[in-house]
Amino acid sequence: MTIASDTSKHLDWLESEAIHVIREAEAQFDNPVLMFSGGKDSLTMIHLARKAFYPGTVPFPILHVDTGHNFPETIDFRDNLMEEHDLDLIVGHVEDTIESGRAKEEQGPDASRNKLQIVTLLDTIEEHGFDVALGGARRDEEKARAKERFFSHRDRFGNWDPKNQRPELWNLYNGRSKKGEHFRAFPLSNWTELDVWQYIYQEDLEIPSLYLAHERTMFERDGVLLPKSPYNELREEEEYVEKMVRFRTIGDMTCTGAVESQATTVERVIEEVATTQQAERSARADDQRAEAAMEDRKREGYF
Amino acid sequence: MDVLRFTTAGSVDDGKSTLIGRLFYDTQQIFENKLEEIRRNTQRDDDEIELGLLTDGLRAEREQGITIDVAYRYFSTPDRKFIIADTPGHEQYTRNMVTGASTAEVAVELIDARNGVLEQTRRHAFIASLLQIPYMIVAVNKMDLVGYSEDRFREIVDQFHEFSDDLDIKDITFVPISALKGDNVVHESDNMPWYKGSTLLHRLENVRPEATRNQVDFRFPVQTVIRPHQDFRGFAGQVASGKIRPGEEIVELPSKRTSHVESITTLDGEMEEAGPGDSVVLSLTDEIDVSRGSMIVRSRNRPEMVRQIDADLCWMNEEKMRKDRPYVIQHTTRRTQAYVSKVVYRTNVNTFHREEADTFALNDIGRVELETADPLFIDPYKINRSTGNFILIDPDTNETVAAGMIRGVAEDVAPFGAEETVTDEERESSPNVVWEGLNVPRENREEKNDHKAAVVWLTGLSGAGKSTIAKEVEQRLFDRDHQTMMLDGDNVRHGLCGDLGFTPRDRKENIRRVGEVARLFFEQGNITLCTFISPYQEDRDRIRELLPDGRFFEVHVDCPLEVCKERDTKGLYEKAETGEIANFTGVSAPYEEPEDPEVVVRTDEHDVETNVAEIIDALEEAGIV
Numbered sequence: 001m002t003i004a005s006d007t008s009k010h011l012d013w014l015e016s017e018a019i020h021v022i023r024e025a026e027a028q029f030d031n032p033v034l035m036f037s038g039g040k041d042s043l044t045m046i047h048l049a050r051k052a053f054y055p056g057t058v059p060f061p062i063l064h065v066d067t068g069h070n071f072p073e074t075i076d077f078r079d080n081l082m083e084e085h086d087l088d089l090i091v092g093h094v095e096d097t098i099e100s101g102r103a104k105e106e107q108g109p110d111a112s113r114n115k116l117q118i119v120t121l122l123d124t125i126e127e128h129g130f131d132v133a134l135g136g137a138r139r140d141e142e143k144a145r146a147k148e149r150f151f152s153h154r155d156r157f158g159n160w161d162p163k164n165q166r167p168e169l170w171n172l173y174n175g176r177s178k179k180g181e182h183f184r185a186f187p188l189s190n191w192t193e194l195d196v197w198q199y200i201y202q203e204d205l206e207i208p209s210l211y212l213a214h215e216r217t218m219f220e221r222d223g224v225l226l227p228k229s230p231y232n233e234l235r236e237e238e239e240y241v242e243k244m245v246r247f248r249t250i251g252d253m254t255c256t257g258a259v260e261s262q263a264t265t266v267e268r269v270i271e272e273v274a275t276t277q278q279a280e281r282s283a284r285a286d287d288q289r290a291e292a293a294m295e296d297r298k299r300e301g302y303f
Numbered sequence: 304m305d306v307l308r309f310t311t312a313g314s315v316d317d318g319k320s321t322l323i324g325r326l327f328y329d330t331q332q333i334f335e336n337k338l339e340e341i342r343r344n345t346q347r348d349d350d351e352i353e354l355g356l357l358t359d360g361l362r363a364e365r366e367q368g369i370t371i372d373v374a375y376r377y378f379s380t381p382d383r384k385f386i387i388a389d390t391p392g393h394e395q396y397t398r399n400m401v402t403g404a405s406t407a408e409v410a411v412e413l414i415d416a417r418n419g420v421l422e423q424t425r426r427h428a429f430i431a432s433l434l435q436i437p438y439m440i441v442a443v444n445k446m447d448l449v450g451y452s453e454d455r456f457r458e459i460v461d462q463f464h465e466f467s468d469d470l471d472i473k474d475i476t477f478v479p480i481s482a483l484k485g486d487n488v489v490h491e492s493d494n495m496p497w498y499k500g501s502t503l504l505h506r507l508e509n510v511r512p513e514a515t516r517n518q519v520d521f522r523f524p525v526q527t528v529i530r531p532h533q534d535f536r537g538f539a540g541q542v543a544s545g546k547i548r549p550g551e552e553i554v555e556l557p558s559k560r561t562s563h564v565e566s567i568t569t570l571d572g573e574m575e576e577a578g579p580g581d582s583v584v585l586s587l588t589d590e591i592d593v594s595r596g597s598m599i600v601r602s603r604n605r606p607e608m609v610r611q612i613d614a615d616l617c618w619m620n621e622e623k624m625r626k627d628r629p630y631v632i633q634h635t636t637r638r639t640q641a642y643v644s645k646v647v648y649r650t651n652v653n654t655f656h657r658e659e660a661d662t663f664a665l666n667d668i669g670r671v672e673l674e675t676a677d678p679l680f681i682d683p684y685k686i687n688r689s690t691g692n693f694i695l696i697d698p699d700t701n702e703t704v705a706a707g708m709i710r711g712v713a714e715d716v717a718p719f720g721a722e723e724t725v726t727d728e729e730r731e732s733s734p735n736v737v738w739e740g741l742n743v744p745r746e747n748r749e750e751k752n753d754h755k756a757a758v759v760w761l762t763g764l765s766g767a768g769k770s771t772i773a774k775e776v777e778q779r780l781f782d783r784d785h786q787t788m789m790l791d792g793d794n795v796r797h798g799l800c801g802d803l804g805f806t807p808r809d810r811k812e813n814i815r816r817v818g819e820v821a822r823l824f825f826e827q828g829n830i831t832l833c834t835f836i837s838p839y840q841e842d843r844d845r846i847r848e849l850l851p852d853g854r855f856f857e858v859h860v861d862c863p864l865e866v867c868k869e870r871d872t873k874g875l876y877e878k879a880e881t882g883e884i885a886n887f888t889g890v891s892a893p894y895e896e897p898e899d900p901e902v903v904v905r906t907d908e909h910d911v912e913t914n915v916a917e918i919i920d921a922l923e924e925a926g927i928v
Binding site for chain 2: 054056178194
């Protein structure tokens with residue numbers, strides 16, 4: 001038996017739990033929204049949301065925060081997915097946030113729009129009056145997330161206070177909120193990266209081509225392999241090289257690193273993930289800025 | 304691959320973080336970059352790396368040097384995915400331990416071999432017992448620091464048993480380990496040849512969590528209604544316990560309306576059966592009003608529908624419990640208001656002693672009675688972890704302030720301590736009901752007797768002929784060398800139920816007691832014949848539920864009321880008609896005919912001989928005798 005096909009019970013268990021959480025979010029809140037990044041976790045989320053309400057349709061819209069620095073593949077994939085499943089898409093543009101003067105673009109060679117998208121996200125949530133945003137974050141991604149709740153309470157400013165979270169017992173989720181507060185809901189909390197890949201394989205989900213090994217023009221910066229893009233400028237002693245790479249997460253082109261890989265199918269990705277020695281987010285330049293980087297961004301409302 | 308959830312609890316120094324780090328390290332779950340980070344931060348004099356750093360979390364906690372919340376961690380071996388709820392062990396974090404324990408199927412209890420059993424060991428074990436974690440593994444850690452001494456290990460095992468016998472923990476395993484050196488965690492130790500048991504990981508890989516889920520009592524709390532078009536109306540939810548198939552009869556609570564399951568729908572197609580944990584959509588054959596907070600159950604296996612609840616409660620909020628204000632209670636998918644009507648006692652989590660109390664503060668655990676605005680559909684937590692739990696929410700702050708484990712209906716209280724209720728583990732591990740502490744299991748008695756045990760329940764109007772038939776059945780069985788016992792309405796009312804009258808409530812209690820007694824005789828291997836008017840279906844069903852499938856024979860001794868009146872063997876109908884006796888079944892109290900009895904005997908049409916043969920035939924057919 002290969003790792004890819006060793007699926008069965010644990011995936012059923014995780015799927016069932018995730019569906020339960022999605023339904024709880026839908027039932028307990030007035031105006032939910034599902035966050036979409038274009039990555040594998042969020043497309044898994046869309047699949048689960050479809051399952052949760054079948055034979056009905058997904059009863060809430062999908063929200064994508066477009067940094068303007070996305071891979072073109074991501075946008076194509078997103079639009080196809082929405083059309084195929086007749087989903088209602090809302091796009092928040094970081095560009096608009098910058099133009100309105102609500103945020104300033106980071107300067108310098110390491111500039112990233114990761115922090116900026118928090119402002120856009122919160123603006124869009126407020127504009128539409130969403131009271132819960134469902135996301136595909138997992139507890140295994142990063143140390144700061146190990147204590148995250150399924151229903152994560154945010155204050156008026158979208159801030160996460162690690163000390164002020166409600167205890168979650170059994171499968172009882174408390175989503176009672178005051179006007180103006182909102183929640184994040186994380187149905188994939190108990191999944192690992194390998195679980196997600198195995199599930200994608202089991203369910204035969206279409207994934208963006210970026211996740212599979214492909215030839216691409218890359219350059220190396222601080223040990224991270226970054227793609228050539230209109231938003232990155234080479235520094236001294238850096239040079240472009242052609243490589244077979246795949247991405248393990250999909251974010252901004254400015255800061256999403258790739259790994260060298262020959263895995264051109266989901267099955268082979270799974271084999272690689274199962275044996276890999278590099279934690280997933282380590283290919284993202286923004287996490288390496290500080291050891292507690294994720295925690296800082298979480299407090300500010302980043303996913 | 305399946306999933307196992309376990310919880311660990313421990314203080315700063317007992318090596319809990321090191322143990323988790325060791326599990327990860329030896330099963331190769333630590334990523335290279337994390338390992339480097341750990342090496343960077345290690346401040347040890349020896350060569351060992353600080354495995355504990357792997358599990359350390361938020362910055363604030365790092366500064367304080369303690370873990371203050373439940374952290375969830377993941378690792379897997381080829382056949383099992385593990386979810387660890389890692390909780391702090393200090394008394395002020397009791398609520399975190401309770402949270403971690405709520406979803407755990409195994410509790411890993413760490414003991415420092417140098418210190419032996421401490422107060423916190425007792426506290427953890429108490430919480431594991433209260434939250435009904437089915438398996439416990441006691442890992443006696445730091446064996447390297449006591450010279451890997453077998454005597455020391457045995458001493459600690461004895462210490463543990465001294466107090467754990469007072470608790471309700473089904474399955475305890477002891478493993479001597481050194482998390483730091485790696486002895487008996489993942490790999491077998493060469494340092495303790497005297498230990499023949501399995502390693503900690505091996506034990507974790509081999510416990511059977513599914514055996515502890517209640518597969519018997521079908522409970523389906525409705526989360527939301529799905530109505531894509533006029534022709535389909537489905538009820539989405541996760542099966543809390545038990546199983547259901549299309550075509551089976553169900554009842555919706557609170558309406559008590561019955562219908563049948565039309566289909567079990569998922570995106571992947573229709574299912575032939577849904578079991579515990581499955582997220583599905585049920586549709587029914589009839590249009591009944593079902594909404595979020597409804598519960599779909601089998602018509603013959605229902606939870607209690609009540610507004611008074613007797614429960615163990617753990618208070619989780621800085622603000623004390625108040626009896627003069629309502630809370631919101633969340634039970635399955637149902638929410639209503641609840642008052643704490645009574646604080647029965649507070650339990651000292653270190654000594655297990657009960658203390659008088661009139662309120663609970665943060666981390667207090669004790670027993671209370673609650674009154675709710677709307678009825679809830681409850682099962683005792685010991686029998687059903689899924690429908691026996693609830694939380695209380697402060698309606699002003701919306702915080703979750705308490706976690707509760709239901710004991711039962713507030714007026715129908717079971718005694719404290721190791722209880723006589725059947726736990727779902729016991730129900731599940733074998734469909735034959737077995738009590739804890741039964742020295743000789745029923746199966747052995749049955750083998751010796753050369754027949755199975757059963758309860759034959761004869762129900763019918765007074766004068767229908769129940770006793771006459773039962774006596775004859777018993778005599779025949781006795782003549783065949785079978786073990787028998789007969790319980791008769793009049794007899795038990797002299798002694799066991801001498802304090803009860805004939806109001807509906809007293810009748811209910813009478814039947815409840817008889818059921819329990821019948822069950823005792825049943826466990827002793829007897830074919831137990833019970834002759835009781837037992838006019839309510841609900842009461843008879845409850846006794847049915849006490850017994851394993853196929854061992855309860857409901858016999859309707861059917862005879863028209865007129866014939867019974869005519870017979871009036873005891874002169875009771877006459878007294879009832881004149882009002883001398885109140886609440887007399889058939890005259891001034893109702894009789895609910897059995898809905899689906901195993902046997903119906905008609906005493907007005909057939910003679911005793913025929914009736915007796917019908918019952919014995921049924922027992923033979925079922926393989927009892």
